[in-house]
Amino acid sequence: MWAVDLAAAQQFHAREGHLRVPRKHVEHLAGTAKGTADPSGHQAGADGPVMIKLGTWLDNVHKRADRLSAERRAELDHLRMRW
Numbered sequence: 001m002w003a004v005d006l007a008a009a010q011q012f013h014a015r016e017g018h019l020r021v022p023r024k025h026v027e028h029l030a031g032t033a034k035g036t037a038d039p040s041g042h043q044a045g046a047d048g049p050v051m052i053k054l055g056t057w058l059d060n061v062h063k064r065a066d067r068l069s070a071e072r073r074a075e076l077d078h079l080r081m082r083w
Contacts, residue, residue, distance in 0.1 A: 004029065007029060008052035009076070011029060019058070
C-alpha cells in the first residue's frame, strides 16, 4: 500500500513541483487496468486510474512521522515533504 501512495505523491510532486497537497485532494494514479483493484485495495475508476486520497494520506503520514522508518521518511524527504 505504501508504494502505491508514494507513487501518487511522486506523480503530484513531478507535476506541481511541491508536496503541499490540499487535505481533500485526490490524485488519479495512471497505469492500472480499467475496473480492477490494485494490491492495496484502491479501486480503479471508470477511466482506469487509481484514485488516491493523497491529501488525507499525507496528513496521516505527517501525524505518524515519529513512527516512520528511516527509509520511508527519506523517500518523503526526497520529495521535500514539510514535517
